[in-house]
Amino acid sequence: MKIARYYAEQKNADGAHYPGVPQRDLTEEEFKALPEWIRNSIDGAPPESRMYYKSARSAKPADSEAEAVEEVIEVVVAEPDNPEGVEE
């Protein structure tokens, strides 16, 4: 089943929840079955209190930061004018 929203447990230290919404990844079917106001509330949560994300990477910020750093390194290494990959 395709996941529609990924749950970021590590960002929910207070155990907050939306009524009737399980604290785990939500499938497409589950997300569509939610009342519109809950779907809007989940997707409209401000960044500091957001718990559900559309991408798995966004739901795991520690990993996504590491991956983002890796991406930067790859870009540095890949620059054609900087074959040694040295920061300028």
Added chain:
Amino acid sequence: MAELAFESMSVALESTRGTLVTPPTHILNMKGMITPMEDVFDPDDQLGVLAGQTREEIVGKHGEWEAEGSADVTKLPVLFNMALAPVTTGVVPGRPVLSIAVTAGGSGYSGTITAAITGGGGVGATATVTRTGDAASAVTVVNGGQYYTTAPTVTLSGDGTGATATATLVTAPSTAKIWEFVRVMTAQTLKTGTFYWGDPNQKMYQGAYGFVDNMSFDADASGTDDVKMSVSGATQYPDDIASPTLPALSLGPLLMPRRMQLWMDSSLAIGATAITGRLVSANMDIPTGVTPKNLATGPTGGLGYDHLGMAKVTPEMHLVFEMVDQTQYLLFKAGTDMKIRIRFNGAVIEGVFYNYLEFDIYGKLRDLSWGEMEGTNRTVEFTVRGNYNAGPASDLVARVMNSSATL
């Protein structure tokens, strides 16, 4: 209409008083409602007919809201911003004394060596000193006290000289935060809020420029309920709206009356003397004094209140004790000015830091009333009306300890 299964109240503090904020930021976890109210004038016309009323005009419109439920340390800071003082940041709390170490034993001591613990911003720490031979050999903390921000000074005294000691505080918490609200006395700075009520599956109602006019708390250790809270106030006339996005629900730990703590002092600092083994119940009633002002606004002006004012009000604490001795009665009889701290405790956050709600109030024990309680001696009840105290420069201080990083 279907059952309103998810009827709830929520609120968002307004950064500018009276300017609507959407969407709400805090669900209050309380049963409540906003009721539209209309002030109607019907003149006493004489038309020579038996109709008792000939015409009417709506002269004012507003909403009244009320809510009740469990006292919730995660939501109280928002409500106290509207009822007591604008405080939007919790801070690391002061701590108890963990231990006291003798740094020099001194000499010439033959009797009791006492330890006086002063300063450090806290209160209530006590300790005993062990003498070995003619020197102090150890200091044992009996009561760690509360709210020390720096290590207090320990002074060892006796019939010898030279004994010294230093105190160490409990490690600062990493999660616990304390929010202190000193009831405002001289400025119109209480926050207003945009209130939301209803079932987002059915219908929501929104009232801006909302304020709190009263809060009360009830805790009965002889019962089985948790600490209850009721709040009331008013808003501008509520509009029915499409469901806004709502924040996620989070519940604070239940505050249980049997975990209450009480300190009563007269000559010592507030919080120094714990009262144990007799407190049955406690009630706090906190009027805010916020009152709406209705002013003339011309032919196109609205019918809602235009400004908010502040009236003089007095918070009250009501205490019920089992009458195990004459202590509280004698304080009443003597008319002693008291400094009283009541704390409603919940679950531990970390180490020695607990979720709690606390009030400091200053006044005499008044309005004695004898009562009865099954399984106890006679009970005695008092009311304390909060007096202005120059220490905090207020008549009421409230503190909330929780683990919330933000309001």
